[in-house]
Amino acid sequence: DIQMTQSPSSLSASVGDRVTISCRASQSIRTFLNWYQQKPGKAPKLLIYGISTLQSGVPSRFSGSGSGTDFTLTISSLQPDDFATYYCQQTSSTPRTFGQGTKLEMK
Amino acid sequence: EVQLVESGGGLVQPGGSLRLSCAASGLTFTNYWMSWVRQAPGKGLEWVANIKQDGSEKYYVDSVKGRFTISRDNAKNSLYLEMSSLRAEDTAVYYCATNPIYRDYEDHWGPGTLVTVSS
Numbered sequence: 150d151i152q153m154t155q156s157p158s159s160l161s162a163s164v165g166d167r168v169t170i171s172c173r174a175s176q177s178i179r180t181f182l183n184w185y186q187q188k189p190g191k192a193p194k195l196l197i198y199g200i201s202t203l204q205s206g207v208p209s210r211f212s213g214s215g216s217g218t219d220f221t222l223t224i225s226s227l228q229p230d231d232f233a234t235y236y237c238q239q240t241s242s243t244p245r246t247f248g249q250g251t252k253l254e255m256k
Numbered sequence: 257e258v259q260l261v262e263s264g265g266g267l268v269q270p271g272g273s274l275r276l277s278c279a280a281s282g283l284t285f286t287n288y289w290m291s292w293v294r295q296a297p298g299k300g301l302e303w304v305a306n307i308k309q310d311g312s313e314k315y316y317v318d319s320v321k322g323r324f325t326i327s328r329d330n331a332k333n334s335l336y337l338e339m340s341s342l343r344a345e346d347t348a349v350y351y352c353a354t355n356p357i358y359r360d361y362e363d364h365w366g367p368g369t370l371v372t373v374s375s
Contacts, residue, residue, distance in 0.1 A: 150318075181360050183360075183361045183362075185301070187301075191367075192351055192365035192366060192367055192368055193293075193301060193351070193362075193365055194365070195361055195362065195363045198359070198360070198361040198363075199360075199361075204363065236300065236301055238301075238303075238361075238362075240360035240361060243306075243315045244303055244315065244316070244317040244318070245291075245303040245306075246303065247300055247301040247302065247303065248300070249300045250300045250301075
Protein backbone atom coordinates (compact mmCIF):
# COMPACT_ATOMS: atom_id res chain seq x y z
CA ASP A 150 0.00 0.00 0.00
CA ILE A 151 1.13 3.56 -0.64
CA GLN A 152 1.78 5.45 2.58
CA MET A 153 0.87 9.13 2.74
CA THR A 154 2.63 11.30 5.31
CA GLN A 155 1.48 14.82 6.11
CA SER A 156 3.37 17.52 7.92
CA PRO A 157 2.85 19.14 10.25
CA SER A 158 0.26 17.13 12.18
CA SER A 159 -1.02 20.35 13.70
CA LEU A 160 -0.54 24.00 12.97
CA SER A 161 -1.48 27.21 14.76
CA ALA A 162 -2.08 30.25 12.61
CA SER A 163 -3.91 33.56 12.51
CA VAL A 164 -6.46 35.02 10.13
CA GLY A 165 -4.63 36.46 7.16
CA ASP A 166 -1.65 34.12 7.45
CA ARG A 167 -0.29 32.14 4.53
CA VAL A 168 -0.36 28.45 5.43
CA THR A 169 1.34 25.50 3.80
CA ILE A 170 0.65 21.82 4.46
CA SER A 171 2.89 19.13 3.01
CA CYS A 172 2.07 15.61 1.91
CA ARG A 173 4.58 12.97 0.88
CA ALA A 174 3.83 9.65 -0.81
CA SER A 175 5.92 6.53 -0.28
CA GLN A 176 6.17 6.11 -4.05
CA SER A 177 5.25 8.12 -7.11
CA ILE A 178 1.52 8.73 -7.42
CA ARG A 179 1.75 10.74 -10.66
CA THR A 180 -1.12 13.27 -10.59
CA PHE A 181 -3.49 11.26 -8.37
CA LEU A 182 -3.44 13.50 -5.34
CA ASN A 183 -6.49 15.07 -3.71
CA TRP A 184 -7.06 17.34 -0.71
CA TYR A 185 -10.05 17.32 1.63
CA GLN A 186 -11.18 19.61 4.42
CA GLN A 187 -13.07 18.26 7.41
CA LYS A 188 -14.73 20.13 10.23
CA PRO A 189 -15.71 18.48 13.54
CA GLY A 190 -18.75 16.24 13.23
CA LYS A 191 -18.99 16.79 9.47
CA ALA A 192 -18.16 14.78 6.38
CA PRO A 193 -15.00 15.59 4.47
CA LYS A 194 -15.26 18.10 1.66
CA LEU A 195 -13.27 17.82 -1.55
CA LEU A 196 -11.10 20.91 -2.07
CA ILE A 197 -8.57 20.00 -4.75
CA TYR A 198 -8.13 17.05 -7.11
CA GLY A 199 -5.44 16.06 -9.53
CA ILE A 200 -2.80 17.95 -7.50
CA SER A 201 -4.02 21.43 -8.36
CA THR A 202 -7.57 21.59 -9.75
CA LEU A 203 -9.99 23.40 -7.47
CA GLN A 204 -13.32 21.71 -6.93
CA SER A 205 -16.27 23.87 -7.95
CA GLY A 206 -17.13 26.44 -5.32
CA VAL A 207 -13.81 26.27 -3.48
CA PRO A 208 -12.30 29.73 -2.86
CA SER A 209 -9.26 30.67 -4.90
CA ARG A 210 -7.17 31.23 -1.76
CA PHE A 211 -6.71 27.44 -1.79
CA SER A 212 -4.11 26.04 -4.14
CA GLY A 213 -2.26 22.79 -4.63
CA SER A 214 1.09 21.97 -6.15
CA GLY A 215 3.72 19.28 -6.38
CA SER A 216 4.65 16.25 -8.41
CA GLY A 217 5.72 12.64 -8.05
CA THR A 218 5.87 12.10 -4.32
CA ASP A 219 5.83 15.59 -2.78
CA PHE A 220 2.77 17.80 -2.68
CA THR A 221 1.62 20.98 -1.00
CA LEU A 222 -1.67 22.59 -0.05
CA THR A 223 -1.45 26.35 0.36
CA ILE A 224 -3.99 28.73 1.82
CA SER A 225 -2.89 32.19 0.73
CA SER A 226 -4.76 34.23 3.34
CA LEU A 227 -6.37 32.26 6.12
CA GLN A 228 -10.04 32.99 6.81
CA PRO A 229 -12.03 32.09 9.95
CA ASP A 230 -13.88 29.37 8.04
CA ASP A 231 -10.61 27.60 7.17
CA PHE A 232 -9.84 26.29 10.66
CA ALA A 233 -10.35 22.57 10.16
CA THR A 234 -8.47 19.35 9.56
CA TYR A 235 -6.98 18.74 6.12
CA TYR A 236 -6.25 15.38 4.53
CA CYS A 237 -4.36 14.43 1.42
CA GLN A 238 -5.39 11.29 -0.47
CA GLN A 239 -3.76 9.24 -3.18
CA THR A 240 -5.88 7.50 -5.79
CA SER A 241 -3.02 6.16 -7.88
CA SER A 242 -3.54 2.62 -6.64
CA THR A 243 -5.89 0.57 -4.54
CA PRO A 244 -6.35 0.74 -1.65
CA ARG A 245 -6.73 4.48 -1.74
CA THR A 246 -4.95 5.95 1.23
CA PHE A 247 -5.14 9.18 3.18
CA GLY A 248 -2.56 11.12 5.09
CA GLN A 249 -3.01 11.21 8.86
CA GLY A 250 -4.40 14.72 8.73
CA THR A 251 -3.24 18.23 9.62
CA LYS A 252 -5.28 20.10 12.21
CA LEU A 253 -5.25 23.82 11.57
CA GLU A 254 -6.01 25.75 14.73
CA MET A 255 -6.42 29.40 15.53
CA LYS A 256 -3.44 31.00 17.22
CA GLU B 257 -28.40 18.75 -5.54
CA VAL B 258 -26.63 15.50 -4.80
CA GLN B 259 -27.70 13.96 -1.53
CA LEU B 260 -26.33 10.84 0.14
CA VAL B 261 -27.84 9.45 3.32
CA GLU B 262 -26.35 6.50 5.17
CA SER B 263 -28.31 4.28 7.53
CA GLY B 264 -27.99 0.99 9.37
CA GLY B 265 -25.35 1.89 11.91
CA GLY B 266 -25.63 0.97 15.58
CA LEU B 267 -24.20 -1.08 18.41
CA VAL B 268 -23.16 -4.64 17.58
CA GLN B 269 -21.23 -7.25 19.54
CA PRO B 270 -17.83 -8.47 18.41
CA GLY B 271 -18.26 -11.20 15.84
CA GLY B 272 -21.63 -9.82 14.80
CA SER B 273 -22.93 -8.53 11.51
CA LEU B 274 -24.44 -5.32 10.23
CA ARG B 275 -25.64 -4.00 6.88
CA LEU B 276 -25.15 -0.35 6.01
CA SER B 277 -27.16 1.38 3.30
CA CYS B 278 -26.62 4.61 1.42
CA ALA B 279 -29.50 6.22 -0.46
CA ALA B 280 -28.47 8.54 -3.27
CA SER B 281 -30.54 11.25 -4.92
CA GLY B 282 -30.02 14.23 -7.20
CA LEU B 283 -27.61 12.39 -9.48
CA THR B 284 -27.49 9.82 -12.25
CA PHE B 285 -26.36 6.97 -10.02
CA THR B 286 -24.92 4.89 -12.83
CA ASN B 287 -22.45 7.67 -13.67
CA TYR B 288 -20.57 7.05 -10.45
CA TRP B 289 -18.31 4.59 -8.80
CA MET B 290 -19.31 4.50 -5.15
CA SER B 291 -17.06 4.29 -2.10
CA TRP B 292 -17.20 3.63 1.61
CA VAL B 293 -14.77 5.53 3.82
CA ARG B 294 -14.63 5.23 7.61
CA GLN B 295 -13.27 7.25 10.50
CA ALA B 296 -12.63 5.78 13.92
CA PRO B 297 -13.41 8.12 16.83
CA GLY B 298 -10.78 10.84 17.00
CA LYS B 299 -8.80 9.32 14.13
CA GLY B 300 -8.18 9.97 10.47
CA LEU B 301 -9.94 8.81 7.33
CA GLU B 302 -9.63 5.24 6.06
CA TRP B 303 -10.86 4.22 2.61
CA VAL B 304 -12.72 0.91 2.93
CA ALA B 305 -14.06 -0.18 -0.46
CA ASN B 306 -15.43 0.93 -3.78
CA ILE B 307 -17.58 -0.49 -6.55
CA LYS B 308 -17.87 0.22 -10.25
CA GLN B 309 -21.04 1.61 -11.81
CA ASP B 310 -22.31 -1.79 -12.91
CA GLY B 311 -21.00 -3.68 -9.88
CA SER B 312 -18.53 -5.66 -11.96
CA GLU B 313 -15.47 -4.44 -10.07
CA LYS B 314 -15.05 -4.18 -6.32
CA TYR B 315 -11.99 -3.29 -4.28
CA TYR B 316 -11.32 -3.47 -0.56
CA VAL B 317 -8.71 -2.44 1.96
CA ASP B 318 -6.91 -5.52 3.27
CA SER B 319 -8.26 -5.16 6.81
CA VAL B 320 -11.84 -5.86 5.68
CA LYS B 321 -11.29 -8.37 2.87
CA GLY B 322 -13.32 -11.51 3.43
CA ARG B 323 -15.46 -9.82 6.08
CA PHE B 324 -17.09 -6.88 4.27
CA THR B 325 -18.98 -6.93 0.97
CA ILE B 326 -19.84 -3.83 -1.03
CA SER B 327 -22.81 -3.93 -3.39
CA ARG B 328 -25.23 -1.62 -5.13
CA ASP B 329 -28.75 -1.61 -6.53
CA ASN B 330 -28.88 0.83 -9.42
CA ALA B 331 -32.66 0.52 -9.70
CA LYS B 332 -32.93 1.85 -6.15
CA ASN B 333 -30.02 4.30 -6.33
CA SER B 334 -28.57 2.56 -3.31
CA LEU B 335 -25.20 1.41 -2.06
CA TYR B 336 -24.65 -1.21 0.62
CA LEU B 337 -21.91 -2.50 2.89
CA GLU B 338 -22.46 -5.91 4.40
CA MET B 339 -20.18 -6.28 7.42
CA SER B 340 -19.56 -9.54 9.28
CA SER B 341 -17.11 -10.87 11.87
CA LEU B 342 -17.02 -7.36 13.25
CA ARG B 343 -14.16 -6.33 15.52
CA ALA B 344 -13.69 -3.52 17.99
CA GLU B 345 -11.35 -1.85 15.50
CA ASP B 346 -14.23 -1.58 12.99
CA THR B 347 -15.86 0.99 15.28
CA ALA B 348 -16.13 4.14 13.19
CA VAL B 349 -18.35 6.57 11.38
CA TYR B 350 -18.93 5.10 7.92
CA TYR B 351 -19.35 7.53 5.04
CA CYS B 352 -20.56 6.72 1.55
CA ALA B 353 -19.17 8.87 -1.24
CA THR B 354 -19.48 9.28 -4.99
CA ASN B 355 -16.63 8.99 -7.47
CA PRO B 356 -17.54 10.40 -10.89
CA ILE B 357 -16.86 8.16 -13.87
CA TYR B 358 -13.40 8.75 -15.39
CA ARG B 359 -12.36 10.66 -12.27
CA ASP B 360 -10.23 9.67 -9.30
CA TYR B 361 -11.67 11.41 -6.28
CA GLU B 362 -14.64 11.24 -3.95
CA ASP B 363 -16.64 14.42 -4.51
CA HIS B 364 -19.92 14.04 -2.63
CA TRP B 365 -20.19 12.56 0.83
CA GLY B 366 -23.03 11.57 3.11
CA PRO B 367 -23.16 12.69 6.77
CA GLY B 368 -22.09 9.21 7.92
CA THR B 369 -23.48 6.51 10.18
CA LEU B 370 -21.82 5.35 13.39
CA VAL B 371 -20.99 1.69 13.90
CA THR B 372 -19.94 0.68 17.40
CA VAL B 373 -18.56 -2.80 17.99
CA SER B 374 -18.60 -3.56 21.68
CA SER B 375 -19.83 -6.14 24.16
